[in-house]
Amino acid sequence: MRHDALAAAGAARHRRMGIAIACAALGAALASCGQQAVPSAEAQPRAGAPAKRIVSIVPAVTEMLFAIGAGPGVVAVSSFDNWPPEVRSLTRVGALLDPDIERTLRLHPDMVVVYGTQSEFETKLTRAGIRTFPYVLGGLDNLMATIRRLGPLVGRSAEAGQVADALQARFDAIRARVAGKRRPRTLLVFGREPGTLRAIDASGGVGFLSDIVALSGGDNVFGSEKREAVRVGTESILAAAPEVIIDIHYGRTLSPKEIDRERAAWKTLPAVPAVRTGRVALLVGDEFVVPGPRLAAAAEAIADVIHPVRRR
Amino acid sequence: MSLRRRMLITVAVFGLIAVAALVLAPLVGSAPISLRRAFDPSVPFADNADAQILFVSRLPRTLAAALVGAALAAAGVVFQALLRNPLATPFTLGVSAGAALGAILAITLPVSLAFAGVGAVPIASFAGALGAVAMVYVLSTIRRRGMSTSVLLLAGITLNAFFSALILFVQYMADFSQTMRTVRWLMGDLDVGSYAPILAALPFTLLAFAVFACLPRSLNLLTLGSDAAAARGVDVVRTQRLAFFSASLATGAAVSLAGPVGFIGIIVPHLVRLLVGSDHRLVLPASALFGAAFLVICDVAARTLIAPMVLPVGILTALIGGPFFLWLLIHKTS
Structure with a gap:
């Protein structure tokens, strides 16, 4: 996930990077030797x-x-x-x-x-x-x-x-629009190996992505896992039988060919209801993983997938 | 007991363990399935979730586990004999570090190398492994005919450190999600997704095993030292070369399939030696079979322990195998 999103989950792994960080810090310290870097007192605000x-x-x-x-x-x-x-x-x-x-x-x-x-x-x-x-x-x-x-x-x-x-x-408008509608079992995937169903990271029952699924009238299939991200295998997905799959890609735009390839990756699991009924939606953009003000647009897009609006 | 008889019994016993693991593992998983429904011909495969759990989710992982386990354990035996060092592993000579560098470049660079259903990562990691093998070989033979095992060892270890530093650098420059993916890849994981990567790794592994089959006698003599081996008619240079390339090929194929799954390549050979002695005619086949069974069992644990989540199998190999090995070590040496 983009920088913010797994900050907490990744904290433990950062220790592994300790050596690299120490080296970089040393490099930075050497590079700036002799330069005055401390701001003067008058620059401080009240x-x-x-x-x-x-x-x-x-x-x-x-x-x-x-x-x-x-x-x-x-x-x-x-x-x-x-x-x-x-x-x-x-x-x-x-x-x-x-x-x-x-x-x-x-x-x-x-x-x-x-x-x-x-x-x-x-x-x-x-x-x-x-x-x-x-x-x-x-x-x-x-x-x-x-x-x-x-x-x-x-x-x-x-x-x-x-x-x-x-x-x-x-957000309230989305909630009002989907109120009372049946909540389809929804899987939200925010990371996997490109072109395959390897190393699938899905939303657990905690965090803004899980909140958006709930707000948009979906029932998160891994909502009972009290964590932001769950690494799941295809077995868990087949067993969870989601009716809607939201497959988020971010970091760069995808070409039409890549979008076709990513959508086709799901065809290996035809028994999953969402795959059978064609309700696998590829959503591309950083707004889905950066929890800033663009989340409103992201939530609207996700709600449109879970409860499509009929447009004239 | 004649050697022939001992070989038969060893292969039969370890083969039975491997077959049992292979047959039973796909029946166990995080989701309960009905075998009757899975094999019910009246339900089309596309609608049969039980059959898909069995054949799309579990079987590829089990087969990959068997392949990787067998390859790493056998490669471990061969490297330990080649380097005459009980601490050698399939990863000692930089093969896995080269593979890791390839995999990490594939993860961080926005170039798509995916080919015929095999993702970019396995392809790039296999290429990285081959590159590392070539470099180590050239370094160890550049100044003399044949391989110097001490140069081989030092060149491998240096290359390992060099690649590891490059990996840290690439990881450090990568963005957060890419760093996460590389860290996960380095843990070793059997989530292969489909049969395509297994089929891609299979020919290389089979080729390596075909070479392994010719090695045991020469390896037995090689462990006495190259002079002693040569005195008994072993073509030392040829044996070293064959051992090095076949074990490296098996390691490269295994690592490209599942990442650097640790522990198997060093401990399974020792574990098997505690049980059957040090004759490579017994150790090599028994290690391959036991490595396969062991990783298949570890994978069952990885799939079920924290279901519906999966654990990277590389976390479990040492957790499960370590205590077992220590128990055996103390039991057998007391």
């Missing part, structure tokens, strides 16, 4: 003053900042940010595994958005007198809550309230 120079290494929060009109204050983003288009020209300061403290400090930010698990990075920033905004991945409600929490910190409380309300209204 406590409580709205942040004017923001570094965000969480793509979902970057999108939220732009959505509430704080975009012009964002001075740097993570290596993985690519939305909205304005961020593409911004400075990059690493990401979850390799936050670059030197670069970050040199930009003199007054607020840095970090992952909740980046305690070391956060400690360094705090020691430099910079306010941090730790982001913790959560369910769908976390989107609105995070936007509302961001508002006052960047002097945009009213806009944040409006954006959160508008998003909530879109």
Whole structure:
């Protein structure tokens, strides 16, 4: 999944990367030897003053900042940010595994958005007198809550309230549209080996993807697993017999030929009701895996798959 | 007891274990199935979930487990004899690291190499394995006729470290989801998805086994040292070359199919030696059969322990096999 989405699940694995990180950190430290990287005291904002120079290494929060009109204050983003288009020209300061403290400090930010698990990075920033905004991945409600929490910190409380309300209204509209309808058994896949049904990662019963399936009137076949991601084999899928399969692809666009190939991969399981009745939907885009404001559009697309709207 | 008789008994006993594992494993899984319904000719296959669980989900995994288990265990025996080192594994000479580098490049680069139902990862990892084998061979023979086992060992270990560093680098530069996929691949997993990758790996494995079949006598003599072996009429250079390439081929095929499943290649040979002695005419076939049975059993555990989720089988091989091996070690040596 994209950067945010499995941050928590991947935390343990990051330890494996410790050596690589240590080497990179050493390299960075050597490269910047002799340069003054610590910001001067007068650059620090007064406590409580709205942040004017923001570094965000969480793509979902970057999108939220732009959505509430704080975009012009964002001075740097993570290596993985690519939305909205304005961020593409911004400075990059690493990401979850390799936050670059030197670069970050040199930009003199007054607020840095970090992952909740980046305690070391956060400690360094705090020691430099910079306010941090730790982001913790959560369910769908976390989107609105995070936007509302961001508002006052960047002097945009009213806009944040409006954006959160508008998003909530879109989610409520989906919920109202599917209310009372039969909830088809739904499998949401967000990762697998291209072209095959190997290494399938599906949504468990926790997290924003699971929330979206529920909101969209689907019954998540792996909803009883209390985790965000479950690695399942084809046996579990045959046994779960989903009536709808949502197959999410992200990171890059797929050519029509690739889309055909990915759809054909499911044909190896013809006994699965969704395959038999042609209800396997390929959804392509980062909005399905970055839990930012684009989740409303993602949820609408997923709801359209689970409960198709008849359009004239 | 004559050697012939011992060979027959050994192969029969270990063969029985392997066949039993192969037959029983597909009957066990996370979902209960009805065999009667699975084989009911009146239900078309397309509608028969029981038959699909049996033939699409379980059987390919079981067959892949048998193939990989047999290949890694037998390759372990051959490498241990070739290098005259009980700590040698199929992964010692960099074959698996080369395969891993290939697999990881296939995961991170946006190039599609998928061919004839076989994904890009198996193809790239097999290519990586062959590349590593070629490099190690050239390094160990460049300055002399025949292979120097110490150069072979050092070149292999260095190449292993070199590839591992490259893997870390590629992984570090990759994005988060790609890093996750590579970490998962490195754990070793039998989720092969279909029969196509097994069929692709089969000819290479069969070729390797055909060579293995000619090796045991020479390997027995080789373990005494190359001079002693040569004195008894063994063509040392040819034997080393055959052993190196066949074991590397088997390892490359196994790793491209299932990733670097650890533990089997080192412990199964030792375990079998504790049971049948050190004659390669017994150890080699028994290791192949026991390796197959052992990985098939591990795969059953991987499929069922945390169902509906599956565990990468590489996590389980040492967890299940380790205590068993230690028990046998203490029991047999006391």
